[in-house]
Amino acid sequence: MINTGKKAEFKQLMLNRRNLYHLFSRLFQKEVDQAFYDQLRAITFPSHREENALTEFKDALLRLNEYFEYDAGESLDDLAADYAKTFLGAGSAQGAAAFPYESVYTSPKHVMMQDAWNQVCDIYESKGIERNEESADLLEDHIAVELDFMAFLCDETSRFTETLAGLEEQKEFLNRHLLNWAPGFCLDIKVHADTEFYRMVGQLTTGFLQLDSFILDQMINARKARTMCSQSFRMSRARMDEILTELQTEYRIYAPRLIEDRGSWEDGGLVRYQEIGALDDIVLDRQSDFSMKEVLYPVSQTIFRFDENSCVETVSSDPKGIILFARPCDINGLKRLDNMFLANGGMSDVYYKRMRDKVKIFLMECPQSWESCFCVSMGTNRTEYYSAAFHLHGEEILLEVKDAEFIDYFGGETPADYAPAFIEENQKKVRVPDIKDPSRLREIFNLEFWKTCSEECISCGGCNTVCPTCSCFDTVDFLNQENSRKGERRRIWSSCMLPDFSRTAGGNIARKRADQMMRFKTMHKVYDYKARFGGNEHMCVGCGRCIQRCPKEISFADTINQLSEEVDRLNAGQPEQE
Amino acid sequence: MEQNVLVPQPHRILNIRRHTKTECTFRVACDTEPGFGQFFMLSLPKVGEAPISASGKGRGYVEFTIRNVGLLTQAIFDLEPGNSIFLRGPYGNQFPVKQFENKDLLIICGGTGMAPILTMANHFYDHPEVCKSVHIISGFKNADAVLFRDEIEKFQSRFHMITTLDSEVVEGFETGMVTAHIGKVPIRSFDDYNIVIVGPPVMMHFAALECVKNGAEESKIWVSFERKMCCGVGKCGHCKIHDTYVCLEGPVFNYSDAKDKLMD
Numbered sequence: 001m002i003n004t005g006k007k008a009e010f011k012q013l014m015l016n017r018r019n020l021y022h023l024f025s026r027l028f029q030k031e032v033d034q035a036f037y038d039q040l041r042a043i044t045f046p047s048h049r050e051e052n053a054l055t056e057f058k059d060a061l062l063r064l065n066e067y068f069e070y071d072a073g074e075s076l077d078d079l080a081a082d083y084a085k086t087f088l089g090a091g092s093a094q095g096a097a098a099f100p101y102e103s104v105y106t107s108p109k110h111v112m113m114q115d116a117w118n119q120v121c122d123i124y125e126s127k128g129i130e131r132n133e134e135s136a137d138l139l140e141d142h143i144a145v146e147l148d149f150m151a152f153l154c155d156e157t158s159r160f161t162e163t164l165a166g167l168e169e170q171k172e173f174l175n176r177h178l179l180n181w182a183p184g185f186c187l188d189i190k191v192h193a194d195t196e197f198y199r200m201v202g203q204l205t206t207g208f209l210q211l212d213s214f215i216l217d218q219m220i221n222a223r224k225a226r227t228m229c230s231q232s233f234r235m236s237r238a239r240m241d242e243i244l245t246e247l248q249t250e251y252r253i254y255a256p257r258l259i260e261d262r263g264s265w266e267d268g269g270l271v272r273y274q275e276i277g278a279l280d281d282i283v284l285d286r287q288s289d290f291s292m293k294e295v296l297y298p299v300s301q302t303i304f305r306f307d308e309n310s311c312v313e314t315v316s317s318d319p320k321g322i323i324l325f326a327r328p329c330d331i332n333g334l335k336r337l338d339n340m341f342l343a344n345g346g347m348s349d350v351y352y353k354r355m356r357d358k359v360k361i362f363l364m365e366c367p368q369s370w371e372s373c374f375c376v377s378m379g380t381n382r383t384e385y386y387s388a389a390f391h392l393h394g395e396e397i398l399l400e401v402k403d404a405e406f407i408d409y410f411g412g413e414t415p416a417d418y419a420p421a422f423i424e425e426n427q428k429k430v431r432v433p434d435i436k437d438p439s440r441l442r443e444i445f446n447l448e449f450w451k452t453c454s455e456e457c458i459s460c461g462g463c464n465t466v467c468p469t470c471s472c473f474d475t476v477d478f479l480n481q482e483n484s485r486k487g488e489r490r491r492i493w494s495s496c497m498l499p500d501f502s503r504t505a506g507g508n509i510a511r512k513r514a515d516q517m518m519r520f521k522t523m524h525k526v527y528d529y530k531a532r533f534g535g536n537e538h539m540c541v542g543c544g545r546c547i548q549r550c551p552k553e554i555s556f557a558d559t560i561n562q563l564s565e566e567v568d569r570l571n572a573g574q575p576e577q578e
Numbered sequence: 579m580e581q582n583v584l585v586p587q588p589h590r591i592l593n594i595r596r597h598t599k600t601e602c603t604f605r606v607a608c609d610t611e612p613g614f615g616q617f618f619m620l621s622l623p624k625v626g627e628a629p630i631s632a633s634g635k636g637r638g639y640v641e642f643t644i645r646n647v648g649l650l651t652q653a654i655f656d657l658e659p660g661n662s663i664f665l666r667g668p669y670g671n672q673f674p675v676k677q678f679e680n681k682d683l684l685i686i687c688g689g690t691g692m693a694p695i696l697t698m699a700n701h702f703y704d705h706p707e708v709c710k711s712v713h714i715i716s717g718f719k720n721a722d723a724v725l726f727r728d729e730i731e732k733f734q735s736r737f738h739m740i741t742t743l744d745s746e747v748v749e750g751f752e753t754g755m756v757t758a759h760i761g762k763v764p765i766r767s768f769d770d771y772n773i774v775i776v777g778p779p780v781m782m783h784f785a786a787l788e789c790v791k792n793g794a795e796e797s798k799i800w801v802s803f804e805r806k807m808c809c810g811v812g813k814c815g816h817c818k819i820h821d822t823y824v825c826l827e828g829p830v831f832n833y834s835d836a837k838d839k840l841m842d
């Protein structure tokens with residue numbers, strides 16, 4: 001059975017608020033008809049909740065319940081006439097009214113379509129909202145439209161995984177806009193309205209908005225407080241599986257998984273990142289052959305579809321978030337990918353960002369340092385960047401939760417004293433070359449060493465494929481069918497170890513030979529990246545997958561160490577050894 | 579929605595001008611004006627995409643001079659005026675034309691390397707008062723390979739123009755590689771000057787060495803790189819050289835920075 005935890009409760013609260021905002025929006029959108037009147041009457045408004053006492057909402061609710069209990073003798077026609085008088089200034093009002101537009105209440109001259117109207121138009125546009133037909137004749141800062149927008153935001157927050165950001169967005173709009181003018185407007189309703197119904201609507205609206213602001217504050221503060229300190233828990237594997245099932249209503253969960261009939265090694269199968277359903281799907285006793293990068297940055301990805309006359313960007317409609325069970329080296333690798341795809345050139349890559357924004361990291365504690373690991377040398381054995389950290393390889397699951405989003409799922413488990421342990425020593429140790437000065441690069445470039453270290457290389461590009469930080473791609477056009485006019489452009493992982501990587505159409509190849517390509521790759525991983533992006537981190541994260549993958553058993557760790565020795569010799573002014 | 583720069587837009591071909599058997603200039607309707615030396619990503623759905631320098635610009639159009647060497651260029655050569663070509667851009671940096679003002683300028687180009695310098699040369703032709711003097715050495719394989727004959731003739735009236743064929747002796751042309759003619763330009767007597775070199779990597783390498791031999795300072799030489807690119811915006815990784823991305827920091831580089839890059 002699926003445990004309906006706090007997450008489901010939160011979601012329901014958002015949907016309830018959405019419905020209330022819809023209801024209030026409808027009150028102002030047009031006159032009350034029979035169907036809506038019946039609907040209002042059927043609702044039992046709760047007047048007993050404690051926080052209601054804080055606002056005039058409670059008083060309004062009592063009046064509302066009384067109104068429907070003891071027929072006030074106001075017909076639908078009476079209400080329609082009063083609607084026209086109060087909000088449109090019709091009939092006996094002679095033009096005086098409670099005009100339901102924000103800019104009337106906030107502009108110096110009390111007229112329509114001023115700053116506030118511009119502001120809300122921009123906000124709706126930034127959300128990609130198209131006005132529906134029912135409200136299309138109302139200006140964007142009409143109270144019904146603003147209330148409707150709050151309903152939209154509530155709905156969005158109920159569906160998205162970034163709840164804190166969603167709540168803050170709601171609070172911002174509520175405080176900056178609705179609460180900035182609606183209370184004054186509601187007081188005016190009391191002045192202009194003849195019916196008890198609309199006088200009550202005025203009081204009720206103010207009360208509701210104030211109460212909702214209070215509830216939002218409480219939720220935001222609670223979430224922020226949780227973000228400040230992490231919490232640790234323990235649980236059985238069975239319980240963990242239940243929570244994984246619950247998480248899957250909101251997230252796709254990816255982890256290393258065994259693909260049995262693939263792979264070239266005798267130990268059988270290939271371990272790659274794929275969606276998992278339960279704990280037993282996760283491969284824990286060996287390193288994944290591929291890194292997790294393929295989840296965010298697929299091997300082949302359609303970037304747009306085309307026919308002969310136009311190109312249309314592909315869009316992702318999957319509302320689910322992504323949870324990645326990842327090792328520290330790969331989490332550090334993600335920062336390198338972020339630099340390329342989000343920062344390089346001062347522009348972020350749409351396709352990468354789309355996936356990246358959804359990603360939450362579940363750190364998997366490493367049970368051991370594997371044969372080719374050299375993360376400690378690269379400083380990538382540790383990380384702080386995770387939503388939750390797990391000790392998965394035991395009878396009992398231990399975890400630390402840092403991200404408030406996940407307290408909703410794990411918060412009910414038995415408290416524990418746990419923080420993830422990191423690998424502190426690898427068998428393999430690597431020393432990065434000490435290149436003190438870019439003027440040294442020419443000498444390094446001309447080293448004979450590059451030829452010796454790449455003698456065995458067959459330029460297959462396998463090392464690039466399994467690397468968590470290699471990000472280069474080619475673009476290739478595909479047709480839906482042979483002779484079809486329609487097709488798509490995809491981007492596909494590329495490899496700097498292939499001669500075609502640097503081939504221009506004219507036939508010029510910047511790097512033809514294995515030694516040139518090996519030099520290009522090596523220098524990128526342990527010098528160029530850091531020279532470009534600064535900081536203390538090299539591109540290589542020492543996961544050692546390229547060493548495992550190489551069909552000629554070339555060790556990239558050895559290559560880096562040998563290069564360091566060569567650079568030492570250059571630094572000492574000694575000639576290269578034959 | 580965030581703007582997606584990787585999606586190209588269709589632009590109409592206005593006319594096609596043939597230079598040689600394998601080289602044509604395509605004039606394409608376009609309101610975006612490229613800077614001197616910038617490039618666009620040109621593509622045809624179904625075939626592919628490649629970076630191409632703008633060789634001309636004017637009100638409402640951009641020109642591309644294309645050599646038919648691959649699948650994409652072959653497909654572009656099959657097009658006619660009225661057909662669409664897909665563009666995005668312009669990308670990259672520009673020749674530092676402001677720095678060239680009131681100084682002598684030497685442009686050395688080989689083959690299609692003339693295309694990226696053409697908008698700049700035309701600018702100085704239209705504004706002869708801007709530079710103290712303009713020298714152009716333009717080299718081609720043979721007489722059949724000569725591009726931009728109209729422009730060359732035009733430039734002869736205002737610039738010091740040397741057009742040379744690698745090994746062929748033909749009237750109206752000099753003979754020999756561009757490097758053989760650099761000594762004719764009085765670089766040593768220039769007060770202040772700039773040198774622009776555009777062509778195949780080997781040609782740029784030797785032309786720059788020859789300029790230095792003739793008294794030029796490395797920091798006064800500018801080169802333009804050609805690299806395979808699949809994005810033009812610093813993501814695909816193909817044009818990376820050391821810690822530099824040609825599409826972002828190039829294609830124009832000062833030779834003092836670029837000389838080590840020419841080796842890769």
